[in-house]
Amino acid sequence: MANSTGIHPVSRIASPRPLRPAASLSAAPRSAARRVRAAALAASLALFPAAGSLQAADTLFADLGGRDGVTRIISTASGIWLSDDRIKDTFAESNIPRLHRLIYDQICHITGGGCDYRGQDMAKAHRGLHLRTAQFNAMAEDLQTAMDRLGVASSTQNRLVALLAPMHRDIVSR
Numbered sequence: 001m002a003n004s005t006g007i008h009p010v011s012r013i014a015s016p017r018p019l020r021p022a023a024s025l026s027a028a029p030r031s032a033a034r035r036v037r038a039a040a041l042a043a044s045l046a047l048f049p050a051a052g053s054l055q056a057a058d059t060l061f062a063d064l065g066g067r068d069g070v071t072r073i074i075s076t077a078s079g080i081w082l083s084d085d086r087i088k089d090t091f092a093e094s095n096i097p098r099l100h101r102l103i104y105d106q107i108c109h110i111t112g113g114g115c116d117y118r119g120q121d122m123a124k125a126h127r128g129l130h131l132r133t134a135q136f137n138a139m140a141e142d143l144q145t146a147m148d149r150l151g152v153a154s155s156t157q158n159r160l161v162a163l164l165a166p167m168h169r170d171i172v173s174r
Contacts (some may be wrong), residue, residue, distance in 0.1 A: 069111070075100070078103075102117075110164075122170035143160075
């Protein structure tokens with residue numbers, strides 16, 4: 001969704017800076033409880049279709065902070081993804097500004113923000129990447145870390161994850 005100047009809000013994002021140096025990210029101890037929580041949430045939500053999720057998402061875009069909030073979440077999360085040794089190689093060939101725009105449009109669309117997502121479906125977009133559940137879970141965990149850093153309420157995080165988790169079956173291929 002472009003603003004009144006015709007500029008997509010995410011296209012104004014500067015190249016994300018890693019929030020921690022890559023070396024310290026892999027060495028940093030990860031809370032076992034957090035890993036279990038993220039994996040269990042992603043796994044359990046992936047088992048259920050997102051039936052009625054758009055009705056439940058009517059205010060989710062606003063609860064995420066609207067355009068500015070979603071932009072900050074994507075910028076913060078991508079900084080973490082790009083420095084996370086578990087998944088950073090997945091993005092080596094990616095056009096990061098384009099990826100930001102696509103993720104913004106998709107989150108805006110599924111959370112009731114009024115955007116149209118015009119990117120590829122998840123199966124086609126991730127075909128050939130041979131992604132594993134561990135990588136999917138790492139991305140979900142990093143997204144939650146970004147939202148924690150930005151002060152997004154846990155209940156709001158869970159509502160977003162509930163909308164994203166069913167994509168597991170289209171993204172993970174092995």
